Amino acid sequence: MTIRLRAHHLLCLLTYVGKGYTPAFTANYDGIAERLSRGEDILLVSGPDDVCAPLLDEPEPHCLRDSAAERDQLAAQDVADLLARPIQAGVRLDLVAAILARMRQAFSAGLVRKACGGCEWNGLCSAVAADGYRDTQVRRPALPGKR
Template sequence: MTVRLRAHHLLCLLTYVGKGYSPAFTANYDGIAERLSRGEDILLVSGPDDICAPLLGEPEPHCLRDGAAGRDRQAAEDVEALLARPIRHGIRVDLDAAILTRLRQAFSTGHVRKACGGCEWSGLCGAVASGGYRDARLRRPVDAQNRPI
């Protein structure tokens, strides 16, 4: 299977530690982190994605606001520059160990954090990064025999 993600969630995934907007949101996010840790690929989408799904039943989900789209644009620009490859709607990304390591290093040093400006989770994400991503739910991808790939 494939996980559908908007661009700024490429950054959010790096520091996700099981906290979120609601129990349904975190349960869904835990499942996505597990799927990606098992090596599923990512399809970049425009607008709400698999992480947003539990929020879409709310009266005014924040994932439909302009701020989320702005975060997507900034994250796509930063990640595209870092990885030297297109990051836009319709592109597939294999989040292998090398890419995960590069993203986390760049996040830790602030090189891909412009999209995080004004985000309510920025402080938590900074603490997770400064702690070496120790409690992050996204782990190095593994194959069917649970070996790192």
């Protein structure tokens, strides 16, 4: 299967440690983290994605706000620059260990953090990065022949 993600969630997954907006959100994200760790690929989408799904029944889900779309644009540009490839709706991405490590290194260095400005989780994400991503749930072992 394929995991549908909006661009700014490429950054969120780097520091996900099992905390979220609601118990349903966290349970859903735990499942996504497990699937990513098993090697499922990512299909980039515009707007709400698999991470947003539990929030869409709320009266005014934040994932439909302009601020989420702005975060997507900023994250897409940062990640595209980092990976030297397009990051836009319709693109597939295999989050192999080398790419995950490169993205985490860039996140720690502040190179892909434009989308994080004003995010309520920014402090937690910074602490997770400063701790070396120790308790993160998305893990990818290096696979022979993959970079």
